[in-house]
Amino acid sequence: MTLKLKSVILLINDSFIDYRLEYMRKKEGTKEKAILNAAIEVFARDGYFEAKMHRIADIAGIGTGTVYLYYGNKENILLKIFENVWENLFIMIDQINKRTDISVIEKFNAMIDVVFDLFTSNPSLALVFVNEQNHLIKKNNKQFTSYFEKTLSMCETVFKSGEKSNVFNNFISPHIFSYFFFGGLRNLLHQWAENSDLFPLNKIRQNVKQLVLNGIIATQNTSNPVKIQD
Secondary structure, three states: OOHHHHHHHHHHHHHHHHHHHHHHHHHHHHHHHHHHHHHHHHHHOEEEEEEEEHHHHHHOOOOOOHHHHHHHHHHHHHHHHHHHHHHHOOOHHHHHHHHHOOOOOHHHHHHHHHHHHHHHHHHHHHHHHHHHHHHHHHHHOOHHHHHHHHHHHHHHHHHHHHOOOOOOOOOOOOOHHHHHHHHHHHHHHHHHHHOOOOOOOOHHHHHHHHHHHHHHOOOOOOOOOOOOOO
């Protein structure tokens, strides 16, 4: 066998190995996504404490042993779901905060939209988000609390920038407001997920914007409120 032929064979083998590794990574990612999506459905329907790993496996279309192999127990699955939610919220709100082409009022509008848009296509996730978060807060799991606290802190940062520019009322505590902001949204999302006819999402979204922004504007004037764009 010539040296050139050996080189070609090695190149083909390396390419095949790279292909197999990429294929396996995609396959693993698909299984993980299937488990998380199935868990969201089961947690929303049965509640975390009544949820069973075999039900998650059945909906995901994989063996129960595979679910345990990936996550070990249902608490780790719940943790991953919330970690993903709060990480995504943090990344998106951070991007909004860094924008220099919009006002602080527009930033808050965008933040509200980000939260609602995250759950618009997935009412089950909204139910899990509302009903099961306290379990993780009580456990004080650092994986969860890290992005949760970062997101609240980012909300405070946006609020403080509005205070410094005299747009927002400086008598309101940014820390308290951030908890009020996300806590109120969680409750409203719960109502929407339970009864979307009585609590249509677009109506909730616009009412939240009116309540929040016209409640914190420093120069609030009932005859000249902030106008919210649809």
